[in-house]
Amino acid sequence: MAALLEVRDLHVAYGQIDAVRGVSFDVDAGQVVALIGSNGAGKTTTLRTLSGLQRASGGEVRLDGDRIDRLAAHEIVARGVAHAPEGRRLFPRMTIRENLDLGAYRRRDSEVEADVAMVYDLFPILAERRAQAAGTLSGGEQQMLAIGRALMSRPRLLMLDEPSMGLSPLVMRTIFSTLSELKTRGTTLLLVEQNAQAALGLADSGHVLETGRIVLSGTGADLLRDEGVRKAYLGED
Amino acid sequence: MRQFVQQLVNGTVLGATYGLIALGYTMVYGIIQLINFAHGEIFMVGAFGGLTVYRYWLPESLAGNVWVALPAVLIVAIAVSVGTAVLMERLAYRPLRNAPRLAPLITAIGVSIFLQEAVRLFYPGGKRQQPFPQLISSGTFDVAGVTVAWVSVFVVVVAVALMVALQVFVKKTKTGKAMRATSQDPESAKLMGIDINRVIVVTFVLGAALAAVAGVMQGMRFAQIDFRIGFLSGLKAFTAAVLGGIGNITGAVLGGFLLGIVEALATQYVPQGSSWKDVWAFIVLIAVLVVRPGGLLGERVATRA
Ligand SMILES: Nc1ncnc2c1ncn2[C@@H]1O[C@H](COP(=O)(O)OP(=O)(O)OP(=O)(O)O)[C@@H](O)[C@H]1O
Numbered sequence: 374m375a376a377l378l379e380v381r382d383l384h385v386a387y388g389q390i391d392a393v394r395g396v397s398f399d400v401d402a403g404q405v406v407a408l409i410g411s412n413g414a415g416k417t418t419t420l421r422t423l424s425g426l427q428r429a430s431g432g433e434v435r436l437d438g439d440r441i442d443r444l445a446a447h448e449i450v451a452r453g454v455a456h457a458p459e460g461r462r463l464f465p466r467m468t469i470r471e472n473l474d475l476g477a478y479r480r481r482d483s484e485v486e487a488d489v490a491m492v493y494d495l496f497p498i499l500a501e502r503r504a505q506a507a508g509t510l511s512g513g514e515q516q517m518l519a520i521g522r523a524l525m526s527r528p529r530l531l532m533l534d535e536p537s538m539g540l541s542p543l544v545m546r547t548i549f550s551t552l553s554e555l556k557t558r559g560t561t562l563l564l565v566e567q568n569a570q571a572a573l574g575l576a577d578s579g580h581v582l583e584t585g586r587i588v589l590s591g592t593g594a595d596l597l598r599d600e601g602v603r604k605a606y607l608g609e610d
Numbered sequence: 611m612r613q614f615v616q617q618l619v620n621g622t623v624l625g626a627t628y629g630l631i632a633l634g635y636t637m638v639y640g641i642i643q644l645i646n647f648a649h650g651e652i653f654m655v656g657a658f659g660g661l662t663v664y665r666y667w668l669p670e671s672l673a674g675n676v677w678v679a680l681p682a683v684l685i686v687a688i689a690v691s692v693g694t695a696v697l698m699e700r701l702a703y704r705p706l707r708n709a710p711r712l713a714p715l716i717t718a719i720g721v722s723i724f725l726q727e728a729v730r731l732f733y734p735g736g737k738r739q740q741p742f743p744q745l746i747s748s749g750t751f752d753v754a755g756v757t758v759a760w761v762s763v764f765v766v767v768v769a770v771a772l773m774v775a776l777q778v779f780v781k782k783t784k785t786g787k788a789m790r791a792t793s794q795d796p797e798s799a800k801l802m803g804i805d806i807n808r809v810i811v812v813t814f815v816l817g818a819a820l821a822a823v824a825g826v827m828q829g830m831r832f833a834q835i836d837f838r839i840g841f842l843s844g845l846k847a848f849t850a851a852v853l854g855g856i857g858n859i860t861g862a863v864l865g866g867f868l869l870g871i872v873e874a875l876a877t878q879y880v881p882q883g884s885s886w887k888d889v890w891a892f893i894v895l896i897a898v899l900v901v902r903p904g905g906l907l908g909e910r911v912a913t914r915a
């Protein structure tokens with residue numbers, strides 16, 4: 374069976390700058406895949422291209438075997454890909470509840486309410502603050518809302534861009550324990566992280582990106598043991 | 611005192627029209643950060659659309675019946691303004707969505723001149739003032755010595771009703787929420803599955819419909835229209851939008867009424883005030899912006915690259 378997401382020889386350029394140069398990987402349904410790499414490696418660019426915010430200059434992206442690399446972002450969401458972007462990008466002057474409702478924008482079914490309850494269950498602090506403007510939340514709460522909002526579309530693939538960015542170790546652990554909870558529920562995750570330790574600990578497989586290319590791939594456990602990875606991303610020498 | 615109240619009433623009526631037009635400026639700016647200088651002309655073509663139905667299409671026997679003539683004039687005015695606005699967005703602005711900001715701005719000025727000239731050259735008698743029908747009773751009534759025209763009551767009631775309806779639409783409906791989301795972060799809105807092109811079109815449609823109603827009101831109050839009415843009314847409505855805080859819907863309404871009232875009072879109480887009639891709006895604008903650069907209800911001005 375084909376993978377849920379297939380990325381083949383993806384190229385993305387900003388004018389003259391080639392930010393992604395021939396990236397290929399798969400994400401199987403129910404798996405957690407981590408993309409790690411240092412600043413400017415092209416992780417964000419890759420996710421933005423997968424969700425249609427950026428155009429690929431070459432290569433293919435398939436979801437369930439269908440090409441999605443020419444679709445507009447809103448059509449890709451409709452096919453079941455959610456993206457919690459770098460920097461969270463909440464709607465700051467709307468309430469938590471309104472942000473969650475917007476996450477469910479494409480849905481016509483009657484279970485939206487149940488999913489709001491599910492998100493509140495996952496992040497009880499959001500329930501307490503439901504009528505508060507998103508822009509007034511702390512960084513950690515904003516990240517929780519960004520994840521919750523992305524979940525509201527009931528995605529088949531959830532892409533997260535640096536959910537641990539700028540968070541204290543304690544809040545980061547909360548976020549990652551939620552991600553591992555999502556994993557046990559069978560959610561398919563594509564996780565971009567600078568925090569390689571946490572990401573690889575969670576991931577079934579991982580890829581190391583350097584200047585727009587995948588330089589190393591393996592299971593999460595393999596990569597965690599890899600000498601090069603330990604040196605470059607886990608601060609060991 | 612009676613004079614004062616009289617001018618307050620006059621100013622409220624004036625402000626209702628400014629407010630209706632200002633909403634179109636502020637909504638479009640809120641969504642795509644474009645100052646749509648052609649919006650005054652959307653108001654103007656609406657008035658001409660209304661005039662057309664009355665003059666050429668309504669059978670004589672129905673033209674005097676307010677329950678037929680008024681809705682017919684309003685509906686056609688709205689259709690003409692909305693149609694023009696949708697074409698303008700599609701043909702002139704959308705291709706420039708990712709261009710440097712100056713390009714759509716200059717295009718807007720071009721569209722504005724284009725529409726003025728189109729009406730001047732091609733509307734029958736368009737070079738001259740056109741008489742506009744009264745539609746509803748030209749009568750007035752007195753309350754405590756203050757004279758109020760029935761047209762004024764109509765103008766204020768309809769304008770306020772539309773403003774309230776717009777607020778409810780933007781706050782409560784799914785499309786309204788999509789509009790707010792797009793104005794706060796268009797890219798993030800796309801990630802929610804919002805088709806922002808559609809949201810942008812809806813924004814132009816709403817602004818144009820309100821401007822069309824304002825155009826008919828203006829025609830009814832002054833009993834004549836010409837191809838230039840969009841310029842001054844548009845400029846003052848734009849001023850109202852900036853005064854209230856551009857991008858802010860409540861601000862546009864507030865700014866509209868405030869400007870109307872200031873203009874009416876200044877005309878009455880400042881010596882020679884009426885010959886300076888069209889200047890007060892800008893004096894108020896400057897005074898407010900010195901103290902609050904973002905406008906009355908505006909955010910602090912964010913500098914965007
Ligand atoms: N809008 C843009 N215009 C031009 N160049 C860009 C743009 N966005 C990213 N780049 C460049 O593309 C490369 C990849 O950037 P990207 O944001 O994808 O990296 P990243 O791996 O997400 O880095 P970080 O870990 O710092 O978030 C960088 O060299 C960056 O400077």
Ligand SMILES: [Mg+2]
Pocket residue numbers: 416417418459
């Ligand atoms: Mg990044």
